[in-house]
Amino acid sequence: MEFVNAFVVSLQSVWNDSGFASFTGGHGIMILVGLILLYLAIVKEFEPLLLGPIAFGCILANIPCTGFFGEEMNVMKAINFGIKFEIFPPLIFLGIGAMTDFSPLLARPITLMLGAAAQIGVFVALAGAMLLGFSVHEAAAIGIIGGADGPTSIYLSTKLAPHLLGAIAVAAYSYMSLVPLIQPPVMMMLTSQKEREITMENLRPVTRFERIVFPIVATIFISLLLPSIAALLGCLMLGNLFRESGVMDRLSDTAQNALCNMVTIFLATGTGMTMSAESFLVKETLLIIVLGLVAFIGGTAGGLILGKIMSKATGGKINPLIGSAGVSAVPMAARVSQMVGMKSKPGNYLLMHAMGPNVAGVIGTAVAAGTMLAMLK
């Protein structure tokens, strides 16, 4: 009899300590959301390297009684520190810098303007969010989704609206993977067939001197002006210096492969871990997803409109389609410009021309984030 009693009490204790005892409908819904995101990542291949760990982190975050965010230190809490203290986004930028070729931008610096114009989407979404009742800090964090730059979105929302981080990261990465679906209709609507057929002149060759000096000068200038983004921009340019110097190949290789992959695992899993039922299952999440789409469309339209103006001003030397690449999403947005250009006129290669505004968009989004931090924080 004593054995049976001890057995029953132990079973009750195991049940009471288990996640099943504290499992709610909210947890169930969020695990389902995680599974859907996993499906999109693995089957539909929507940004799988990012959505995969985000989705898995989401599932883990909604298992009760794990103690991930309790008093004691554990691996998940340590990963969360990397996001909370803004360690991972700059490290990702180090890898992006090592992978990015700034030559198209250096060969045609006027394309920086397209990267600036595409930031209009950020502020359209910011205005929309404020009109919908979000605070100015929350609205700024939501707006940056329009920059189409995951690390910058995470960086800014950690500083201005950490409670919205999960929804903002998911919206940003989901829309970035949907760029080939979102942008073409806007591009077709805002440009004429004649404009889309413009063939651009070849870019001039860029010397090694220019490629080495640019990251150094850009870091000093922008960091002095906007110190709040010195970590982000500094890491981007340091990674690029590794690449362009020609004498730091091992560092470049580590930054763009091993380090970037490791930090991606931590950043994405940690971001998924912020998607708990309590913070995600609110009406604000739905609004953020809608506003993210508005931001993307606004940014694409902003780049295209300035592209049209520049096309007119240069007597048809610039194809306005490269303007849409001003939203960051490197190199996806540039590939979309190429794809639409090729469809309008076979043999019209716009990829390298679109890479200029594309990398300008990365710098533009970081500058927009820095300006908002300077104004609001």
Place this chain on the structure above:
Amino acid sequence: MHQPVTTNPFIIMLINMTVVFLVLIALMYLIKLIHYIDPTKPKAKEAPAPSPVVQEVAIPDNVPQKNDDEVVAAIMAALSSMGEYGTVKAIRPINREGWKQSGRVQNMNF
């Protein structure tokens, strides 16, 4: 976080877009300055030098002076076997470098 300077979304938009444009315009001029002071950039092309007198090149004895019918037939057969069809308009011997060819053959063997 301190109290923001303004909470009017349109003023925030205007200020931010102005700053973004000004920073990127400044960056554009910095890029132009880097290009201007670049000591390694290729100099502008000078006036073309008068073309040197073209010397008659002696044609080696082993190069056939006329396209031999058998050579044309062999080349056409080789092209046809690769799925290429057309008409041979001219056949020119290429400059052969023995050591390159030897290297290729060695690579094929290993």
